[in-house]
Amino acid sequence: MNLQQQEVIAVPKISVVIVNYRSWKHLTNCLNSLNVIVSEKFNLEVVVVDNCSNDGFLEKFKQKYKAVKFIENSGNNGFANGCNVGAKNANGDYLLFLNPDTIAAKDALLEMLYLSKTNEDYGIISCSQVNPKGKRENEIRLFPKLQTLFGLSRAIFKRTHKKEIHKIYDVNKKVIFPDWVSGSVIFMSKFWFNQVNGWDENFWMYFEDVDLCKRVQEKKGKVVLSRNAKIIHNHGGASRLNVKTTSITKTEVIISKHVYINTHFNGLNKFIALILLVLNTFLTKFVLGIFGLVFYPIPKMRLQLFLFLKILSYYANAIFHSTWISKKSLNYSK
The missing domain is CATH 3.90.550.10 (Spore Coat Polysaccharide Biosynthesis Protein SpsA; Chain A)
Structure with a gap:
């Protein structure tokens, strides 16, 4: 060579x-x-x-x-x-x-x-x-x-x-x-x-x-x-609000935060962090969801209602299946 x-x-x-x-x-x-x-x-x-x-x-x-x-x-x-x-x-x-x-x-x-x-x-x-x-x-x-x-x-x-x-x-x-x-x-x-x-x-x-x-x-x-x-x-994108897509992405942010805490926090810190995140997310989305129901014709308000429903579904699933992982993840069923 x-x-x-x-x-x-x-x-x-x-x-x-x-x-x-x-x-x-x-x-x-x-x-x-x-x-x-x-x-x-x-x-x-x-x-x-x-x-x-x-x-x-x-x-x-x-x-x-x-x-x-x-x-x-x-x-x-x-x-x-x-x-x-x-x-x-x-x-x-x-x-x-x-x-x-x-x-x-x-x-x-x-x-x-x-x-x-x-x-x-x-x-x-x-x-x-x-x-x-x-x-x-x-x-x-x-x-x-x-x-x-x-x-x-x-x-x-x-x-x-x-x-x-x-x-x-x-x-x-x-x-x-x-x-x-x-x-x-x-x-x-x-x-x-x-x-x-x-x-x-x-x-x-x-x-x-x-x-x-x-x-x-x-x-x-x-x-x-x-x-x-x-x-x-070129971060960003469409100027129009796609309620369905945005509700999915915003929900996944919250889901992934739970996964991160569950993965990298330990002991009492993990317990407190998860409880605080659940309470803060649920209460905030509940209040905004009420506004979304009242002002449903407005896309940004309708988004808040969809977000609350998705978060409610996620928490119910997390309790039932004992996992914080998103249903969209390939690891969900493992």
């Missing part, structure tokens, strides 16, 4: 894993941004896991983006499951989990790759995320704990711990170490991915990124965010 062949083999491969569910417009922009990335310092593989969109677009995308590996999942099995399916079908030394509504940049990939290669204890790496207008997303992300479960207590905690938070998230620092980073941009070596056994599929949607970062830190790894590079995140 000559020197040139050895150099080719030494070039690491980054596998970009994108989980898609009917986000074809955003996915087009994301794939187009990846298609133009060429570097001598890494090879790029793109894996798209479609969570059974079942709308006829998958075949069209397979024809349009022939270099991309498309995988049709068995159903809308959630973000964590989609990421794991993509990782199993990826050949890279490094994994970059991207949302379909992101616009990738070569310098961001190079920065995250460099940090991972030169720091073995960097388990998860992300970069600055900005919206299309250039505004940076919130970077202050704290692990849930008893003092930060609710809006008011979280605000008090941030005020009473202002100095410590400022020290960690100092705007002058180019590299910071938050508790967790958003799942829309997560870079990991295959080693670290295997160390934590991938994403936890008990989470159907939401909090799976918080959980992943928590488990990496429990394995003595660091969660890192580099401000030396950025990726555009």
Whole structure:
């Protein structure tokens, strides 16, 4: 084997894993941004896991983006499951989990790759995320704990711990170490991915990124965010309120919070946190649900009624089946 062949083999491969569910417009922009990335310092593989969109677009995308590996999942099995399916079908030394509504940049990939290669204890790496207008997303992300479960207590905690938070998230620092980073941009070596056994599929949607970062830190790894590079995140979407879809997503946020507490809290703290969350959620949604019933013709009010009914159904199911896991999760029946 000559020197040139050895150099080719030494070039690491980054596998970009994108989980898609009917986000074809955003996915087009994301794939187009990846298609133009060429570097001598890494090879790029793109894996798209479609969570059974079942709308006829998958075949069209397979024809349009022939270099991309498309995988049709068995159903809308959630973000964590989609990421794991993509990782199993990826050949890279490094994994970059991207949302379909992101616009990738070569310098961001190079920065995250460099940090991972030169720091073995960097388990998860992300970069600055900005919206299309250039505004940076919130970077202050704290692990849930008893003092930060609710809006008011979280605000008090941030005020009473202002100095410590400022020290960690100092705007002058180019590299910071938050508790967790958003799942829309997560870079990991295959080693670290295997160390934590991938994403936890008990989470159907939401909090799976918080959980992943928590488990990496429990394995003595660091969660890192580099401000030396950025990726555009077109967070948001439709201006019209889809009551049915929104009620599902908002309910899943609450469900995943229960799953996270049940997974990572212990003893009396777990008991108190779960009780407080149940009481706060039930009472709040009950009151808002009454308003939703009275003002049913107004979509935002109708949403509150649907939310209360879904939460009521979830809690009844949690008691009956003794599980906090969402019915949508593949692990529900296990």
